[in-house]
Amino acid sequence: MNPYVSSLMSDVQAKNPAQPEFHQAVEEVAESLVVVLDKHPEYRSAKILERIIEPERVVMFRVPWMDDQGEVPITRGFRIEVNSAIGPYKGGLRFHPSVNLGILKFLAFEQVFKNSLTTLPMGGGKGGSDFDPKGKSDLEVMRFCQSFMSELFRHIGPNTDIPAGDIGVGGREIGFLFGQYKRIANEFTGVLTGKGIHWGGSLIRPEATGYGAVYFAANMLETRGETLEGKSCLVSGAGNVAQFATEKLTELGAKVVTLSDSSGHIYDPEGINAEKLAWVQALKNKRRGRIKEYAAEFPGATYTEADPGADHNPLWAHKAECAFPCATQNEINVKDADNLLAGGVYLVTEGANMPSSAQAVEHFIDKNILFGPGKAANAGGVAVSGLEMAQNSMRYNWTREEVDTRLKMIMKDIHTATVGAADRFGTPNNYVNGANIAGFLKVADAMLDQGVV
Numbered sequence: 001m002n003p004y005v006s007s008l009m010s011d012v013q014a015k016n017p018a019q020p021e022f023h024q025a026v027e028e029v030a031e032s033l034v035v036v037l038d039k040h041p042e043y044r045s046a047k048i049l050e051r052i053i054e055p056e057r058v059v060m061f062r063v064p065w066m067d068d069q070g071e072v073p074i075t076r077g078f079r080i081e082v083n084s085a086i087g088p089y090k091g092g093l094r095f096h097p098s099v100n101l102g103i104l105k106f107l108a109f110e111q112v113f114k115n116s117l118t119t120l121p122m123g124g125g126k127g128g129s130d131f132d133p134k135g136k137s138d139l140e141v142m143r144f145c146q147s148f149m150s151e152l153f154r155h156i157g158p159n160t161d162i163p164a165g166d167i168g169v170g171g172r173e174i175g176f177l178f179g180q181y182k183r184i185a186n187e188f189t190g191v192l193t194g195k196g197i198h199w200g201g202s203l204i205r206p207e208a209t210g211y212g213a214v215y216f217a218a219n220m221l222e223t224r225g226e227t228l229e230g231k232s233c234l235v236s237g238a239g240n241v242a243q244f245a246t247e248k249l250t251e252l253g254a255k256v257v258t259l260s261d262s263s264g265h266i267y268d269p270e271g272i273n274a275e276k277l278a279w280v281q282a283l284k285n286k287r288r289g290r291i292k293e294y295a296a297e298f299p300g301a302t303y304t305e306a307d308p309g310a311d312h313n314p315l316w317a318h319k320a321e322c323a324f325p326c327a328t329q330n331e332i333n334v335k336d337a338d339n340l341l342a343g344g345v346y347l348v349t350e351g352a353n354m355p356s357s358a359q360a361v362e363h364f365i366d367k368n369i370l371f372g373p374g375k376a377a378n379a380g381g382v383a384v385s386g387l388e389m390a391q392n393s394m395r396y397n398w399t400r401e402e403v404d405t406r407l408k409m410i411m412k413d414i415h416t417a418t419v420g421a422a423d424r425f426g427t428p429n430n431y432v433n434g435a436n437i438a439g440f441l442k443v444a445d446a447m448l449d450q451g452v453v
Contacts, residue, residue: 019102032436079127089125092166113439120386145176190392193385202388210244212380229253237327326351350374
């Protein structure tokens with residue numbers, strides 16, 4: 001490890017104990033930026049990276065609410081506002097039992113660079129709660145969201161911090177959150193994105209992260225004179241990102257053969273076509289069922305139960321050309337990376353945030369495959385959130401075609417900026433370095449312009 005990075009990480013770990021995901025995210029960025037800091041000592045002397053690592057604000061609060069049995073569970077709420085040098089804080093809210101301070105700091109830190117890459121004026125933040133909406137009634141979710149927003153509202157605003165959805169926060173949750181904000185603040189304003197299309201939302205927003213990841217993959221393949229047509233693809237997850245990545249891949253002629261949830265994964269060698277995907281969407285979005293039901297509905301498919309103690313995920317052992325991890329962080333370890341390469345995969349595009357471990361990423365880079373890191377590849381979601389903010393400001397809605405065209409253009413621009421930064425700083429074809437460098441430079445220059453604040 002570079003001496004500067006080693007010293008930096010010792011300090012980060014001492015100040016932020018028991019936050020491994022945050023440490024992992026910082027180390028990856030720091031390693032990429034060594035060459036930049038050597039060429040531009042003004043960034044190092046102004047402690048720009050150190051200042052980005054330390055959030056501008058961390059808010060943690062209790063969220064008491066009443067369940068249908070009249071009990072009062074106590075959950076925690078968080079909002080991490082990391083950097084506002086290029087615009088108001090922007091980033092999702094995650095409701096999941098795994099949520100803790102370290103995970104949200106990692107997500108918020110990544111969001112700074114991701115938002116910078118979109119070319120839109122947005123800073124980075126993230127938030128959420130260890131509340132689990134799974135299995136809860138609509139009334140329980142509403143009561144929780146209202147309690148959560150009763151504290152959060154004082155920290156957000158259309159020119160301050162604009163949250164969106166993430167894992168566990170879909171259209172239902174955004175609706176309840178927005179309703180409570182409007183009630184307390186007595187104003188109808190674009191304070192949340194991912195809203196319903198009839199009350200300020202944007203077309204393509206639900207699809208944006210999945211679509212954007214596929215557009216980014218298509219841009220990567222184009223550098224080798226290839227397209228997605230006829231490619232066999234492994235997709236993990238069965239939520240919003242996985243569903244719409246599958247939809248766009250199928251539309252572009254690829255064949256998706258896997259989907260998963262926390263219970264296990266399905267493998268369908270015939271491919272998950274539009275009809276089968278519609279069934280999955282009804283299963284997960286309306287009935288909130290488990291992916292294992294797919295194998296019973298479509299006899300050609302097989303279901304493999306997850307084994308939490310296993311050293312690898314069998315989903316990544318199927319033969320394919322492309323992989324789209326769209327579930328959660330660190331779902332691909334180095335053994336999974338070996339299995340992917342052995343199965344013929346030469347393109348990995350991260351639909352989730354940091355789904356590949358540091359060792360797995362190193363393995364992909366060493367083998368010179370096409371690897372699209374999440375902060376570049378899955379930026380489509382926040383890009384369309386930014387477009388929703390613009391539409392709210394204008395009190396106007398663009399058509400589906402207009403938003404999709406802008407999303408394609410943004411993903412192409414992100415790809416161009418990533419490749420250009422990697423080339424400029426002597427690491428051609430390294431999308432990890434390129435994304436980190438391109439995202440950092442815009443924020444760093446703005447911070448220098450604005451002084452020590």
